[in-house]
Amino acid sequence: MTRRNHNANVRRVLADPTFSRRRLLGMSAGVALTPAFGALGQVSAESAKSDIQSQVSGAAANLLFAEQGIYGVVMMQTDGTVLFKQNADLPFVAASLYKLIVMVDFYASRDRGDISFDDSVVLQPEYFHDVDEEVDVFYDDTMIGAEVQITELLYAMIAYSSNVAAHALLAMTSPGDLNAVAADLGMANTFLLMPLKEVDPWPPASIGTDSPGASETALRFVGEYGKSGVVNLTTPADIATFFMMLEEGNIVSESTSQEMIALLERQEINDRLPFLLPSGTQCAHKTGDLDGVVHDVGVVYGDQGPIIVVAMTEAVLDPDRANSVIQRLGLIAFGDFDLPPIPEASPEATPGTPDTSN
16 A cells, blocks of 8 residues: 655645634644743633642642653643643653654544545564564564554554554655644644754754753753664653644544544553543543653543643653652642652662664
């Protein structure tokens, strides 16, 4: 199956009248997100005094105080009211968060009529050979040569973070297409599948940071990943913008946004944001993992209403501890501020060597 050449088509579809509100939110917000979180960071005096903001901000700040590694966190209501932010504009290695953009690309293509999710794709050997030495979480090598539908690939890529599924879908698109989608979504500081030297500007001329030395550490960490080839970069602010638009039904269309939320709710990697939440709590989210990188981003539907949570880390020594911190951010978003203690860090925790397989 061949992929259409659709850079212009992406922009045409996103320029449809049904996208006018999305473009206003996405494009204008994306331009202004650096270095001070722009429109999303403009909290009114009234909301700044609200109980929920005070509780969320205080609990999150206390939780993150003195944590090792870089934590980029945004917690906000779906109307863009920021409840807490830390290092929102720092560049982070995206890990599997790039799959969110791949998802949007394919849903937009389907809605244009360019593809059908019933179309079959042959799983080529090269899709399996570029996923480190571990067996893929969804497809093992007995599936080489199998025909699977795009709808299954999307499910495997999002719910299980399957790299085989992602590679199969990536073979049907291109870095240029994906970066065009990210740009049209207003994710101005998101760069996918490109050499670091082609990221413009790099390094960023000015980065707002909330912790001493964070920007230098972040740039150094990203630079190490960039030595091994192409990188996927984003910021917590960009990811928060993505989920705000998705919740408001402003990505592709309202009904398609709801489809993507439903797919994210089927997430099977639930050891972070939803882990401590009461049984049955809705959470639409996507994880990302690499050596030194632990992410979970999405929406927690709790007692405070839907709260967007972007929890991104890099240069962390102990991924289990990072998981524990993100679990407690999920509790805060739910509206539970009586946080359980974090277990002691693993004694064998050591800095990881960058691995760009996921």
